[in-house]
Amino acid sequence: MKKVTSVEEYLEVNHHFSDALSVLRRIINSTELVETIKWSMPTYVLNGKNVLGIAAFKNHFCIWFHQGVFLKDEQHLLHNAQEEKTKAMRQMRFEINADINKEAVLLYVKEAIDNKRLGRELKPQRDTKVVIIPVELKEVLKTDDGLKLSFKSLTVAKQRDYCKYIADAKRETTKQARLDKIKSMINSGIGLHDKYRNC
Numbered sequence: 001m002k003k004v005t006s007v008e009e010y011l012e013v014n015h016h017f018s019d020a021l022s023v024l025r026r027i028i029n030s031t032e033l034v035e036t037i038k039w040s041m042p043t044y045v046l047n048g049k050n051v052l053g054i055a056a057f058k059n060h061f062c063i064w065f066h067q068g069v070f071l072k073d074e075q076h077l078l079h080n081a082q083e084e085k086t087k088a089m090r091q092m093r094f095e096i097n098a099d100i101n102k103e104a105v106l107l108y109v110k111e112a113i114d115n116k117r118l119g120r121e122l123k124p125q126r127d128t129k130v131v132i133i134p135v136e137l138k139e140v141l142k143t144d145d146g147l148k149l150s151f152k153s154l155t156v157a158k159q160r161d162y163c164k165y166i167a168d169a170k171r172e173t174t175k176q177a178r179l180d181k182i183k184s185m186i187n188s189g190i191g192l193h194d195k196y197r198n199c
Helices: 009-014 015-029 104-117 135-143 146-152 156-165 170-185
Strands: 035-038 041-046 048-056 061-067 090-094
Touching: 009 035, 009 041, 015 035, 015 041, 015 048, 015 061, 041 104, 041 146, 048 104, 061 104, 061 146, 135 146, 135 156, 135 170, 146 170, 156 170
Parallel strands: none
Antiparallel strands: 035 041, 041 048, 048 061, 061 090
């Protein structure tokens, strides 16, 4: 995704949903949340702490609630975009402008603000389990000191994601293709699933 530096630029880049995102933006900006850009996306904070963000994808647009797990969701509007990975974040998803229930959106946004004030936060758990490096990756790390150093500097969770990605491949050709794909990502300090986490 193109790096953007303002909400206006984000709307321009995502012109297919710019009108709809503008509606959400007006609702959110009617509250005390402060608008900023993080991860090249419009993000809204309270006292510098992330509360929610808006985003556009190919076929839908959404509000991300960073601690959405604490929202009551009495209207059943929230989704967990990645069931096995996402713990706290929840997404309110729309496909067209008409899907936006302004009153409901404002209600959820205000509840998210209240929750932030109350300090309701699901903190990431420290991953202390040992990382089991598959043979194929181990061999590559043995012969490439730079890659080995980059791999060691990753968080345990990111290391585990890469190891699982290689280990889950059934065929040797797939393992090799995956190894080739992840080398530059590891060297850049990027996690395998960062693009989803940053949405």
